[in-house]
Amino acid sequence: MTRQELFTQITRKGSFLCVGLDPDVDKIPAHLQTEEDPIFAFNKQIIDATRNYCVAYKPNTAFYEAHGLEGWKSLEKTQHYLRTTCPDHFLIADAKRGDIGNTSAMYAKAFLEKMDFDSITVAPYMGEDSVKPFLTYKNKWVILLALTSNKGALDFQNLLTGNHLLFAEVIRKSAEWGTSDTMMYVVGATRAEMLQEIRKLIPDHFLLVPGVGAQGGSLQEVAKYGMNKQCGLLVNASRSILYAGSGTDFAEKAAAEAQALQLEMSKLLKP
Numbered sequence: 001m002t003r004q005e006l007f008t009q010i011t012r013k014g015s016f017l018c019v020g021l022d023p024d025v026d027k028i029p030a031h032l033q034t035e036e037d038p039i040f041a042f043n044k045q046i047i048d049a050t051r052n053y054c055v056a057y058k059p060n061t062a063f064y065e066a067h068g069l070e071g072w073k074s075l076e077k078t079q080h081y082l083r084t085t086c087p088d089h090f091l092i093a094d095a096k097r098g099d100i101g102n103t104s105a106m107y108a109k110a111f112l113e114k115m116d117f118d119s120i121t122v123a124p125y126m127g128e129d130s131v132k133p134f135l136t137y138k139n140k141w142v143i144l145l146a147l148t149s150n151k152g153a154l155d156f157q158n159l160l161t162g163n164h165l166l167f168a169e170v171i172r173k174s175a176e177w178g179t180s181d182t183m184m185y186v187v188g189a190t191r192a193e194m195l196q197e198i199r200k201l202i203p204d205h206f207l208l209v210p211g212v213g214a215q216g217g218s219l220q221e222v223a224k225y226g227m228n229k230q231c232g233l234l235v236n237a238s239r240s241i242l243y244a245g246s247g248t249d250f251a252e253k254a255a256a257e258a259q260a261l262q263l264e265m266s267k268l269l270k271p
Contacts (some may be wrong), residue, residue, distance in 0.1 A: 014266030020238030149188025189217020
């Protein structure tokens with residue numbers, strides 16, 4: 001998917017919502033537990049309930065890998081269902097890969113070619129040659145971890161390196177490897193006050209922003225400090241949507257939560 005195609009979807013839907021598909025089998029409603037594939041059955045209903053309100057979906061591969069081969073099958077079925085029923089949505093493989101060049105090339109082949117995701121989250125710690133293989137695919141994106149919302153982020157990301165905090169140095173250096181048409185950055189919503197400084201470094205790039213909803217991040221602050229002329233934001237919500245309800249009406253509750261976020265986003269997108 002190109003940058004313009006993504007922006008067109010945002011404008012058309014009045015939404016920059018990304019729904020995280022992180023199915024925890026312990027939280028999947030009881031009536032789905034007898035299905036042949038409870039994870040896919042759950043995802044399918046979530047997708048059907050939310051696709052009118054979001055522009056992107058982000059399966060976190062850990063929630064599938066934890067179940068071995070059957071989990072990978074659930075992920076593959078989910079991706080196929082998304083491509084079939086939501087052809088205009090931006091699909092993110094939240095895999096957080098990154099390794100020496102030839103290994104990264106295989107990760108890229110797996111997620112961007114074989115599974116046909118539009119993008120993949122990548123860890124930058126090993127540097128340029130670990131990221132470049134993901135950038136060789138046309139109309140595919142790298143989403144680089146920059147400033148995350150977890151408590152442990154403070155261990156390294158805010159260390160001073162020369163005149164820059166480490167996360168800022170990661171952004172500054174990595175921006176030389178790709179362009180605003182091929183790279184996005186993960187910036188946690190609970191770090192919204194830092195978005196002004198980040199926008200000075202990368203004014204035109206899209207940002208994937210987790211942490212709104214269950215983690216307590218403010219959508220208004222994210223939009224205030226992070227939005228650019230083409231929106232430039234994909235705000236992810238996972239638990240607050242997936243587990244809005246736990247009964248047979250879980251999909252309806254998920255839809256209501258997604259719609260509420262979309263309505264708020266629509267207002268924020270208005271000039």
